[in-house]
Amino acid sequence: MYSEKVLDHFHHPRNQGKMKAADGIGQVGNPVCGDIMKIYIKVGQNADSVPIIEDIKFETLGCGAAIATSSMLTEMAKGKTIDEALKIGKLEIAQELGGLPEAKLHCSILAHDGLKAAVADYRQNKNKS
Amino acid sequence: MVSVKKVYLDNAATTPVDSRVLKAMLPYFENNFGNASSLHQFGLDARVAVDRAQKKIADFFACSKAEIYFTSGATESNNLAIWGLIQRLRLDQPGFQPHLIVSSIEHDAVLESVRALAARGLAEVSYVPVTARGVVKVEKLVAAVKANTVLVSVMYVNNEIGTIQPIEKIGATIAKLNRKRPQKIYFHTDATQALNYCDCRVSHLGVDLLSFSGHKIYGPKGIGGLYLKSGVVLEPLFFGGHQQNNIRPGTYNVSGIVGLATAIDLIGASNRQRENQRIEKLRDRLIATVQREISGVVLNGDLVKRSPNNANFVFRGVEGESLVLLLSERGIAVSTGSACSSGSLEPSHVLAALGLAPELAHGSLRVSLGRFNRQTDIDYFVTELTRAVKRLRKMSPL
Ligand SMILES: Cc1ncc(COP(=O)(O)O)c(C=O)c1O
Ligand SMILES: [Zn+2]
Numbered sequence: 120m121y122s123e124k125v126l127d128h129f130h131h132p133r134n135q136g137k138m139k140a141a142d143g144i145g146q147v148g149n150p151v152c153g154d155i156m157k158i159y160i161k162v163g164q165n166a167d168s169v170p171i172i173e174d175i176k177f178e179t180l181g182c183g184a185a186i187a188t189s190s191m192l193t194e195m196a197k198g199k200t201i202d203e204a205l206k207i208g209k210l211e212i213a214q215e216l217g218g219l220p221e222a223k224l225h226c227s228i229l230a231h232d233g234l235k236a237a238v239a240d241y242r243q244n245k246n247k248s
Numbered sequence: 249m250v251s252v253k254k255v256y257l258d259n260a261a262t263t264p265v266d267s268r269v270l271k272a273m274l275p276y277f278e279n280n281f282g283n284a285s286s287l288h289q290f291g292l293d294a295r296v297a298v299d300r301a302q303k304k305i306a307d308f309f310a311c312s313k314a315e316i317y318f319t320s321g322a323t324e325s326n327n328l329a330i331w332g333l334i335q336r337l338r339l340d341q342p343g344f345q346p347h348l349i350v351s352s353i354e355h356d357a358v359l360e361s362v363r364a365l366a367a368r369g370l371a372e373v374s375y376v377p378v379t380a381r382g383v384v385k386v387e388k389l390v391a392a393v394k395a396n397t398v399l400v401s402v403m404y405v406n407n408e409i410g411t412i413q414p415i416e417k418i419g420a421t422i423a424k425l426n427r428k429r430p431q432k433i434y435f436h437t438d439a440t441q442a443l444n445y446c447d448c449r450v451s452h453l454g455v456d457l458l459s460f461s462g463h464k465i466y467g468p469k470g471i472g473g474l475y476l477k478s479g480v481v482l483e484p485l486f487f488g489g490h491q492q493n494n495i496r497p498g499t500y501n502v503s504g505i506v507g508l509a510t511a512i513d514l515i516g517a518s519n520r521q522r523e524n525q526r527i528e529k530l531r532d533r534l535i536a537t538v539q540r541e542i543s544g545v546v547l548n549g550d551l552v553k554r555s556p557n558n559a560n561f562v563f564r565g566v567e568g569e570s571l572v573l574l575l576s577e578r579g580i581a582v583s584t585g586s587a588c589s590s591g592s593l594e595p596s597h598v599l600a601a602l603g604l605a606p607e608l609a610h611g612s613l614r615v616s617l618g619r620f621n622r623q624t625d626i627d628y629f630v631t632e633l634t635r636a637v638k639r640l641r642k643m644s645p646l
Pocket of ligand 2: 226
């Protein structure tokens with residue numbers, strides 16, 4: 120049912136775990152299926168002083184697709200500027216994984232939303248300080 | 249790839265074919281390949297095989313040979329029972345709008361059949377709820393009966409949570425109601441998951457129709473049957489040759505029929521009571537060890553009115569599909585009622601009918617034992633399960 124790449128990310132998730140002193144944390148849930156995802160980001164700057172996602176971690180309670188897309192997203196977003204990372208499309212993560220079964224696409228949207236929430240949290244924290 | 253131990257604990261999904269069943273079937277592919285309706289010797293040999301099979305099956309259900317019909321499996325049997333009866337009654341009584349009652353935990357083969365009838369305006373349907381333990385309450389069922397009720401369909405053993413429904417009691421209750429009403433209520437049970445473990449004598453159960461399938465009882469896939477009490481008339485689902493009284497036309501699947509009968513015979517012959525006790529002991533030890541080794545475990549379904557081979561757990565803070573995938577990597581086969589695994593994005597309708605919150609159904613796991621499981625399988629399973637649950641909980645944000 121799942122592609123080899125999906126299973127690889129599921130069995131060997133990248134950037135999985137908590138992050139201490141994260142700059143932004145986003146937690147999103149899918150009320151339909153019950154999956155929950157938490158994304159942590161550490162924000163740095165590139166040579167042009169543009170904010171980038173220096174480090175990213177995830178924690179997920181969810182199905183194979185939810186875990187694999189969380190893992191894939193962290194790989195895709197890491198090192199990108201925040202604006203670039205936010206441009207990662209909803210379906211792009213699934214595409215990068217070699218596709219997901221039709222019924223599983225909703226699970227992959229969670230990763231996209233999780234990153235958006237983490238960035239929003241980071242921006243809010245920054246405005247406060 | 250490293251070879252891992254293989255442990256099959258998904259016997260409610262399907263069972264392996266018993267080697268004795270396979271052996272009985274093999275001659276009917278190559279040598280005795282005749283069409284059971286042909287007049288020549290090849291045909292007669294096949295006819296004899298079908299007759300013998302029918303007799304064995306009739307003995308198991310304590311009915312007469314002519315009351316056993318062969319189908320492609322329990323899905324077809326359920327459709328034939330429900331659609332066949334409703335269509336027949338509608339043809340016999342033009343303008344009559346029949347009413348059916350089913351439990352809310354039926355297999356989709358029943359639920360979708362009645363939904364399709366309702367969607368076409370061919371019948372009204374009532375769904376009777378179950379208790380939090382997954383058992384139909386007979387009083388609730390009686391309360392749903394109307395003047396135009398023609399059929400009650402309640403499964404014998406639930407395929408997800410293994411609960412045994414009070415078929416005998418429902419049968420007796422309907423018989424009593426029928427004595428006082430002009431419109432007879434027919435009683436159908438989907439016994440697919442019950443044959444291995446429960447008394448299936450039809451007059452004892454008080455059923456008019458009973459569905460069963462080969463591949464849940466160590467027989468082949470694609471063959472099943474319907475017990476149809478003599479005098480009950482069905483409209484066929486499809487039309488063709490004149491086999492099986494025109495009720496289910498089509499060339500007899502001789503090898504499948506021989507396999508089905510052999511599988512049914514083996515349930516009786518293999519000393520059901522002792523086998524039930526053996527499986528129950530394995531299952532109870534499995535549950536006890538899981539409860540000892542893992543925290544946050546909920547058990548679904550009545551623990552007494554239950555098939556001896558079924559355990560259905562919820563592991564809090566774990567998603568079922570992930571658990572199935574991790575265990576599969578370790579050679580273990582089990583299943584889940586999680587919404588993520590369903591395709592429809594809905595958690596299992598059976599777990600929902602128990603009143604289980606969706607976030608709990610999310611972490612459900614069904615373990616169904618069978619004839620070929622031994623204690624070493626259970627030990628290996630619990631070790632791997634403990635590891636997998638720990639791993640997934642560690643990945644969770646909760
Ligand atoms: C209770 C029940 N009814 C019906 C079926 C469908 O049986 P079959 O696969 O023979 O069509 C199954 C098995 O999936 C079942 O468990
Ligand atoms: Zn999911």
